[in-house]
Amino acid sequence: MQENDRGGAEFQYHNALREGRFVIQHCDGCGLHVFFPRVVCPHCAGTSLRWVEPSGTGVVYSTTTVRQRAEKGGDYDVSLIDLDEGVRMMSRVEGLPPGEVRIGMRVRARIIEEEGTALVVFVAEEQQ
């Protein structure tokens, strides 16, 4: 996959996000998906990792509301999302109050821009 002149896995991941594409890796050696991006597969130590676009759907594995004073922006959600491809990532569920995010909720990814950075967040599927 990653040739050195195109940067490493972390560099390429963020580049893709900036171009509006959310990608994860698939290891052709062992057939498992990988996230976060790496250059050596954490399951089989193979190097045949290639970028794939995930379905973008998943389920909330765990969730917390970080409490913050209103003048600093108020409370917000931090969740762990299990993508249907079998990988987990930290993210945030948007579109509903943070206290209403529930474990087991079906969610779908979308890319937003925050403080000049492209970021994957999730919305509840029934809110699509």
Next chain:
Amino acid sequence: MSLEELRGKAAIVGVGTAGCGEAHGMTDLEILSQAARAAVEDAGLEMRDVDGLCTANMGAALWPLNVVEQLGIRPRFVEGTNIGGSAFVAHQLQAMLALAAGICDVVLVCYGSTQRTSPFGRKERTEARNVLDPSPYESPYRPFNPPSSYALIAARHMYEYGTTRRHLAEVAVAARQWAQLNPEAFAREPLDIETVLNARMISDPFTKHDCCLVTDGAAAYVMTRADRAKDLRRKPAYVLSNATGVWHRTVSGMQDLTVSPTRESAERAFAAARLTPADVDMAQIYDAFSINTIMALEDMGICPKGEGGPFVEDGAIAPGGRFPVNTNGGGLSCVHPNMYGAFATIEAVRQLRGECGERQVQGTNTVVVNGNGGNSMASQSTSLLATADVL
């Protein structure tokens, strides 16, 4: 040499603490030095006898060198592994190996931090760490760490096993009741379950009382071979075993949020000590957050998986309860200067010696110590410490 062959070959023979709570105007290294001196003196040894050093810290990259220079020692064995606050439990294996191999004779394990009162405080240290040790797939979502990572663990445990916020509160209240019996503890005002539940939320399901203290404090202990230990001033606390599990770094990388590496470290530690969880008189658990105590009890096999909540109900781990846990008040109510592992170890030693005054649990011969490290139970180290009767 197998882990089992190391059983009881080394002992903790001196302990010391300093600057617990607030150490105004002092530096990390200054209170560490005071604790180190106290530990060496407690053992009836001299600082020049120290020829092995285990230490770590969350700031300086070359910390063992700072300590060597500060104390004026030239150890033949130096160990600076930093896997978080569990390091000061995990150091016991390295010390046991070095002592058994005859590389050195007297190992000093020590830590100190003035994070609470230092002008370069916790906020500044956290910011510096984010630059030096980035977490590119988590920090954009602004988890308030460490609380948020442990909160995610707690939330999943509650979802899978029906653990409640009241169960978590039981842990905080038990810790406080022990702290009220410990003159060295920082937080000693009365605390009840309703107060825990109604306190300011930090990161759901945790209120501030589910989170460890932010204090100053230094801790040091001295280890030597068993044959020498029995001739020293204090009653030795023999190290029957130590094992460590390291599985991930970030909470996103923790495969099952309801099982920590304690499951592995405790299994190996109990096997090498030739003991079962039923054989221990009490536990000293690194309670960074209330969920730590519940999960460590499960993962050590003190109670079955998922039953940690019901296990701690009705003051079961509080003074007078059926299974004493964190008799000094723990990180929740005694002391938590960022890394707590050495303090858990020292409380175990003090209980084994029978010198804990009002909080002494009579007949304590075997204590399990479980260290926690990283922002998400990433490293866990389990030791079994015992009196000579158990050898």
